Amino acid sequence: MEIFRFICKRTLWSLVALVGLSIIIFTLSRVVPGDPARMALGPRATEEAVEALRIELKLDQPIIYQYFHWIASVLKGDFGLSLMTMRSVTDDIKIYLPATLELVIVAAIIQCVFGILLGVLATASQGSYMDYFLRIIAYIGVVTPSFVFAVLFMLLFGYKLPILPVLGRTSVGLGVQPITGMIVVDSILRCDFPVAVDAFVHLLLPATALAMNGMAQLARITRSSMIDNSERDYIVMETAQGLSKKEIFFKYLLRPSVIPAVSVLALQIGALFANAFLVESIFNWPGLSRYGVEAMLFKDLNAVSAVICIVGFVFIIANIFVDILVAIIDPRVRLKAGE
């Protein structure tokens, strides 16, 4: 009951955030340099054609009017026409969003699972060479941008060790009728398992490249938090009561220690979207980030606003989700929620 109220309140406030976000998005997208009509028609189009398009896009209207016009159509689910692809932005998003989501979700899972696992491993081997080794690995992960990992994976798996596919979402000719647009999910729903496996294998490299950074951070945060907690009285007591090391580490120590890592995870989902751009270009992933940045460079107002909107929305959802996760992990947060 409490958690339900908590979610409601949280969601309501997120709506406020969304309105704020929409204003920022709108201003930002107008402030980004370039004349969208000119960009759309190409440098050789005549001035009249450009002017006509400008009027069509309502760029001649006052900015407040433009904003409300935009909001009104967004609420109807219509983001307008993309000047870059000349298609409805909503149609574009339908393709790109699931692709990126698939990537980001898998990356987040990899990040979470391996980051925490490495953190536990480092704690368990605290002070030993293994710990130092993991520490170095973590630093490499933190300072190496994800696209450099992408390049390295591309070289390693694309050329030297061609065991994993490096391009696209599926092998040529494979595919499924979209339901959610996420190929792995769709093919499982349609019981087309070879495609699911193929799509999953295609996900591995880009998702890992994307995940490395956050994974390293999570590992560090988990480690330091676990070490902080490992001298707590309750851990001493559990040891004294003869619980096995494994049980203590993976259950009693991990759960209270994982909370900071999980709250950082919410922030990292945003970072995943931001970092996805170059990784998507390298692996030819038809993703939203790539679309967004290209649209931005093309000054495709509608597409840019839509992308920020969607990313912001996903981020806010992810944030709520993580808050709930924290509440599930830590009863103190959950039961306080109704206060």
Place this chain on the structure above:
Amino acid sequence: MSSEVLLEVKDLNVYYRVYEGLMHVLDDVSFSLVEGERLGLVGETGCGKTTTFRALLRVLDSNASSKGDILYKGCNVNKMSQTELLNTRRTEMSMIFQDPTSSLNPVFTVGEQISSVIRANLQAKGINYSENDIKDIALKALSDVLLPDPERIFDSYPFQLSGGMRQRICIAMSVATERKLLLADEPGTSLDVTIQAQILGLLNNLVKTTGMSVILATHSLGVVRETTDRVCIMYGGEIVEIGPTRSLFANPSHPYTRALLACVPKLTGEGIAEGIPGEMVSYLNPPKGCRFQPRCSFCNEDCNRTKPKLTLYEDDHYVACHKADL
């Protein structure tokens, strides 16, 4: 009461490494315990009671080092392998921790924590069990420590309970399954006297029925007097006096013991004593001779130079003082 020796501690030394140097906390602590015996451990704050218990279970903090022999049923705890140690902790010894608030894991329900302990114990004993059995055992233990509504408590998180309840949960955890030796570190501080009395009664019962031994560390001399067979008085990491409860309370011989007894507020209402003058011993560079000597009003040159040994004072009653007979 059988008279088989269960635990023998010989020359236990514990050091803590800190900024200022090496703290020599336990200094040649030796005592022994027979099966079914109840031993009281009394002393001032910081005299090393908790440290002794943690050394017995080998769960000292990471900056500690421990030397000496702890023979439990003839096996040296300090030399046990990890599996032996695990087995000992699971089936032989258990400890009630001093601070119930921080020794319960805040993010797991009470039930989960108790069940884990019971499961580990049953596994080590090789007993077949089902999850229901475990819950039954846990619920019984909770009602044994007089917790109202054990079902609800089983599903609660520690922060939902009052200080006294948490303390009782820690006790329940240690007595849920049969152990040979119970190390109870201040088990009654946050309980009111009626409940404290009943819980101590419960421990006594266990001693009687299962032949368990108990070491009870507490500040409350009254409790010691009423529930133990023998008392061990510690001062500054040393045992200064050890003997049968009756004889010790009747005839306190070490100046520290006497001073301590004098500080206890009395029901007779004659006011509060002054407390022992002077400061606690410094473990960094403890006095050469007797550790109590700086605060002792009877001391002389001798006390300054040589460390007194535990010597027989009367029947099974040992004192470490050059001036014991004064």
Place this chain on the structure above:
Amino acid sequence: MNDKRCDNFGSFSDKTRRAWYRLSKNKLSVVGFVGVVVIVLAAIFAPFIAPYPTHAGKVVDFLNANQPPSLAHLCGTDPMGRDVFSRIIFALRSTLLMGVVVLSISVPFGTTMGLIAGYFQGSLIDSLITRLTDIFLAVPPLILALSVAALLKPNLMNAMLAITITWWTWYARLAYGMAVTLNREYYVRSAQLLGASWMHIIFKEMLPNCLSPILTKMTLDMGIVIMTAAALSFVGLGEQPPTPALGTMISDGAKYMPTQWWLTVFPALAIMIIVLSFNLLGDGFRDLFSTEEKQ
């Protein structure tokens, strides 16, 4: 403790001695300390250390382009024929400046916001601040940077501004999480009952207790800020060429992998050394503030 040393407890020399002891107890943090000192010195004395100091400026030497590492060019040369090692040394300047400026603005600001929100948990202020951080977190930094770049001149200063605008939110979140738990500490209650102002409680009572995780994150962030700066330079915001910047060197160099590996590997190594040093030092600092040590 009735130790003689108690007498000058808290005096300045004792405090520093104590701090140094704790720091030096952790051998690695000494390594970090030395590393930071070396890096800072190298940045200050770059013109004297770099073998080809002019290569940080307007120099093109196509005859020497793309040389692999050798004695003459420790880290090889880039496609413009410039000495990579010299450029790395010079890049330390803007890189350190970037990290220090961004963090020294965003950390105090973010932390304060987080603490205020956490202290007034459940109130309107809390909701406003936390949602504000949500908004700022939700806007992709690249897009924010593009807009800043559009409005202002694309130089190092404005790049720092763009990063700072997004960066404080992380600290706000971090501090918020801690403040919410600190709220229930008795010393905070005690200060409230005493009639202390919220400023006092936030800065005097709460802040010292959340420094350690913030410090840890801050040192890790040294590296992340540098890499973000590189991402911004992708859209033309940041240190302008030919002035070298480590992040930009890496991202430009990645195009030439693996044949001209030295273009990526050495600057990356440099960043790693920076982050490692700051991190180890930060760990040492965290020990300084940690309460774990029982006495």
Place this chain on the structure above:
Amino acid sequence: MDIPILKLSMLKKYFPYKKGSFVKAVDGVSLEIFRGETLGLVGESGSGKSTVAYTIVGMYEPTKGQILYNDQDISSLYKFRSNEIKGKIRIVFQDPNSSLNPRRTIRQILFTPLKLHKNDRYKGFPASPEALLEEVGLSSIYAYRFSRSLSGGERQLVAIAHAIATNPDLVLLDEPTSALDVSIQAKVINRLMDLQNRYKLSYLFITHDLSLMRNVAHRVAIMYLGKICEIARTKEFFEKPLHPYTQMLLSSIPVVTDEEEQLKPKKITSRGEIPSPVNIPPGCSFHLRCPFATDQCKKLDPDMKELEAHHYVRCHLY
């Protein structure tokens, strides 16, 4: 000892618990504390002693009832109280460890109340952290230490210094010595009594230790399940305990001398279950454990009666 400095009348504090039900932590407590007096508050764990103290000091808002300080109604949260009253009623929390900020030096900790309540000080009252430390009997070399390098007793003394720094009228002491050994406890108590004599302080002294209470309190109140069941002057209380719960308490005090053993009433063993504050049984809340319970006890909640001068009891037996 005639004008009460603090008067509680029918104070109630319920905590919401699950749907519709309440934890009745404090369920109608009326008390008076006089200037210069120590009122001992004893009761079983969970009976609401801390809650009473927290409500007085404004951490909780009372569900019902009044708190009168010098005849002035202050039954509101601390936020709405004047700074003067905040300085006049102070609390020492149960656990000194958690009430001292681990990252501030003792000097910084003690400086805060001094700075905030400058006006309230009259001549001769300690005006610097060092003087305050001396006042509670600690050497001023402690001023630059952090609380973690102090012993439990020393911490407790610092907490007391913190509480008296504002020159209060009333100090609420929540189990100030339960974590201390007897010798340190003796020192702390002596210091408290000394302060009381010098500054005419009033104390509400919460503890489980009846032997201690015997020696420090002027009057003793016994709490059971959120209600006061007996109040009396200390001497009378120990000599002539009336309420069965009081008798039960006194009979189970662990003592160290045979002489004391004589003073304890005949052992009364408790029976039955301990009720929870969520569903307090009808009638007298103690009847489930009371060996003398009658049918009347099961139905009717007894009223407070003054049996002798200043000796009040809530029981059907009298």
Place this chain on the structure above:
Amino acid sequence: DDRIVRFTASNTPNIDPAQGHDRASQIALVNLYDSLIFQDYLGNLKKGVAESWTVSDDGLKYTFKIRDGILFHNGDKLTADDVVFSMKRLLTIKRGFSYLFEGLVKDISNPSDDTVVITLSEPFGPFLSTLTRFYIINKKQVLEHLQDGNYGEFKDYGTNWLINNDAGSGPYKVVEMAHNQHLRAVKFPEYWKGFSSGNPEGFELLAVSEPVSVRTMMMRRQLEFTDEYQPVETYKSLEKVKGIDIFAISNGKMLYLSLNNAKVPTDDVHFRKALSYAIDYEALLQIFPWRKQPKAPIALSLIGAVSGLPYYDYDLEKAKEELSLSKYADNPEQFPVEIAWVADVPDREKLALAFQTYFDKLGVNVEVVKVPWAKFVDQASRLEDTPHGTTISESSHYSEAGSLLRAIYHSESIGTYTNTSWVKYPDIDEAIDKALKETDLNERLKLYHKAQELIVEYQPHIPIFEEPEVHAYQSGYLTWEPAELQKQEKTIVPGLDLLYMLGVQFKEE
């Protein structure tokens, strides 16, 4: 073994002939659609959909006879009606290549089923060349797929449908169009020109241009052609791989440092000339291989470009001499020159930095700025925001000098990124205008010559080099017509896209 040709491009194409005009779209369109007139690699105009044509004497009326028996991909027959529809659609939508015809084509009609008449509003010499960019779509099929839109009775004019599908008659037909990912097309067996046996069964256009990915795929033989935007290092390393060849031709594209002639100090013609002499063109060719030093204001491979003009070469003495003639001779360092390079093309940075070094020798201070493409295009539309210099490349849209002259040097293009001079040179304008109106080729060439002489005189921009189109391709198992022609030392004239699939053949094993 599927005989599929895969190549990369920086983005997925817009396959609607009335919308697509960028590089990727050009490649796609030429393979999917037919045009009235077709040009071969050597620049000769060939008959396409038009079997024959006549031009009226005033150069205003073009009559085309439509070939019989051409089938669209869905089996419909191509008629004159489709041609008229396609042109009208292009002119209405006003996107893509419509700029070639807007204001020029006054009327188009089909007096009979196999005749199309186009009337121009003024004579335009290279009109036939531009017609190679006019693609014919299937009217019936488009009308079947109309969706809501704002073109009146034509609703959306099929734009939504044509973005994902083709309605052409070209040699290949679309099977899958995945935006931001790839375009997949297969052979259209009934293509009227027929195929030779080695022609690919299909092609795949991949929207990847990350150098690493491209290189990896080439080496794994998962790619037959690279795009032309790879950094030099990619080509160089691919060149070493067995079975991969680099093919580079100058296709009329010119890279130049476009100058703002209205800003101090680049407003001074001597200053501009000084800069032109200060550039070490030959040294640049070393890091930018496959390029050619310019010998004229436009690329020599274009019809009408003049070789043999007295042209700028690296000569520091002359540069200093010119500088001393300029208004800023005394204190050139006080007038910093801002040179922008477009961030999307990484190699350009090297160039900008090279200029910085070269101009430094003259005492001119150069500030290098990196700008994203969109920002640059925007800046170029305002005089005060246009930097002093910008490295930019421009290619011709039909294979004659007029295309580039008009785009780079004519004052009508001021305000677009191709001409940032901001100063009108009326004599240059006049010469170009005249040339473009001339229908007689020889006369036109003379006029082109005149214009180029004037340009050299004013030097509004500095040509840096002719930028070739460079592709790496799998020569091990492919023969590629342009490459074969180059081996025979023939001059390839831009016009037909190099990646025309009919020019590609798999070698027999």
